[in-house]
Amino acid sequence: MHDRRPATPISEFARYLRTETVGGVVLVVATAIALLWANSPWAPFYQAMRDTVVGPAALHLDLTLAHWATDGLLALFFFVVGLELKRELVIGELSTRSQALLPVAAALGGMIVPALLALVISYGSPGAGQAWAIPVATDIAFALGVLALAGSAMxxxxxxxxxxxxxxxxxxxxxxxxxxxxxxxxxxxxxAVALAAALYWWLQRRRVRAWWIYVPLGLFTWFAMHEAGVHATISGVLLGLLTRVRPDPDEEFAPALRLEHRLQPWSAGLCVPVFALFAAGVPIGPEALRSVVTEPVALGVIVGLLAGKIIGIFGACWMVVKLTPASRPRGLSWRDLAAVSMLGGVGFTVSLLIAELSLAEHPGLLETAKAAVLVASAAASLIGAAMLVRRGRARARENGDAEGGPAPAS
Incomplete structure (x- = not known):
């Protein structure tokens, strides 16, 4: 039987990078609008819009627009993440133990070290018991966008x-x-969530492709997850992980690939930017910025993202390469790997989400923590981009020396 699997991940991976680069730019624009709006004379209107309640109270869905962006729109974003995760686990870069060892170890290091640093720095402060989780995340769209823009020589x-x-x-x-x-x-x-997920899995195995079945089923799964007391975005991940990623002989593409192709532009171009529009509107005046570097929780977020991520990711890679048969990614030096590791400090979307979840009972501290996420993510982007540009120039010089240096002027 002809196997199309190798061609699919390669073409999809290239498309994924292009989409996420554009999505990263849209995300930056939405964040800039939120910051300008929240710090302008029209800030009361921004706050009123964010707090506007919409939805039927009888179904416990009388939520603010900001809440709908967090629980509703991000569910689609996490569905796309679930699809990508399933594909990588089954036929992609995480499909074998040898392939998965280095990035998984790097991810663990990039979560544990930032969390420990944030916990140590903020220990004893209000909200520290849960805010330590804020710097564990890496924004996949933003990080890949910076790499694509500044790391073209990599x-x-x-x-x-x-x-x-x-x-x-x-x-x-x-x-x-x-x-x-x-x-x-x-x-x-x-x-009810388990039954809905089982039905989704069965429909996938029966090769059912009717959207008018899947859309109501997905909405019910989201609603049941919301009513169960589990964050509703988890429903998106769950269904993404249950979607088929291997095409049948008569299929050009597997369902997971078709869904990614259709939904990722909506996720990157609408869902995540709208969430950022509601989440990133924080005060950035002198007093607010001063609290970012004096409030222990905010300081823990900054240190966790800027120092904890690169230490955890690079340190985990070094340990795995030294202690196991795993090797560095082909063509990457340790300095190249350090530059890429710096991009792990771009927390942004998921860090903002965790901040909203962990500090919901501390509204004043929440605004400071979100400002810390924005400051740290921007700094990580700029530092990472500078490191990538410097490594690109060094690689160009090394390649020039290897080829005998530049040609003489005529």
Missing amino acids: PVTARVFLLGLAVADDLGAIVVIAVLFSSGVQVLWLG
Whole structure:
């Protein structure tokens, strides 16, 4: 039987990078609008819009627009993450133990070290008991966008490593969200989630392709997850992981690939930017910026993202390469790997989500923590980009020396 699997991941991977680069730019624009709006004379209108309640109270869905962006739109984003994660686990960069070892170890290091640093720095402060989770995340769209813009001279293995790292990191962040931010779990509704997920899995195995079945089923799964007391975005990951990623002989593409192709532009171009529009509007005046570097929780977030990520990711890679048969990604030196590791400090979307979940009972501290996420993510982007540009120039010089130096002027 002819096997189309090798061609599919390669073409999809190239398309994925192009989409996420554009999505990263849209995300930056949405964040800039939110910051300008929240710090303008029209700030009261921004706050009123964010707090506007919409939805039927009888179904417990009378939520603010900001809440709808967090629980609703990000569910689609996490569905796309689930699809990508399933594909990488089955036929992609995480499909074998040897392939997965380095990016998974890097992701673990990039979660544990930032969390420990944030916990140590903020220990004893209000909100520190849960805010330590804020710097564990890496924004896959933003990080890949910076790499694509500033790391054009890097080999493709840098992108493969960063993608594997970010996907594994997303899985860890999803586990953190599911475990830490589920309250008053309702067993009956959780059972309804399990039944809906089982039906989705069965329909996938029966090769059913009718969208008018899947859309209501997906909405019900989201609603049941919301009623069960588990963060509703987990429903997106769950269904993504249950989607088929291997095409049948008569299929040009597997369902997971078709869904990614259709939904990723909506996720990167609408869902995540709208979430950022509601989440990133924080005060950035002198007093607010001063609190970012004096408030222990905010300082823990900054140190966790800027120092903890590169130490954890690079340190885990070094240990794995030294202690196991694993090797560095082909064509990457240790300095190249350090530059890529710096991009792990771009927390952004998921870090903002975790901040909103962990500090919901501390609204003043929440605004400071979100400002810390924005400051640290921007700094990590700029530092990472500078390191990548410097490594690109060094690689160009090394290649020139290897070829005998530049040609003489005529």
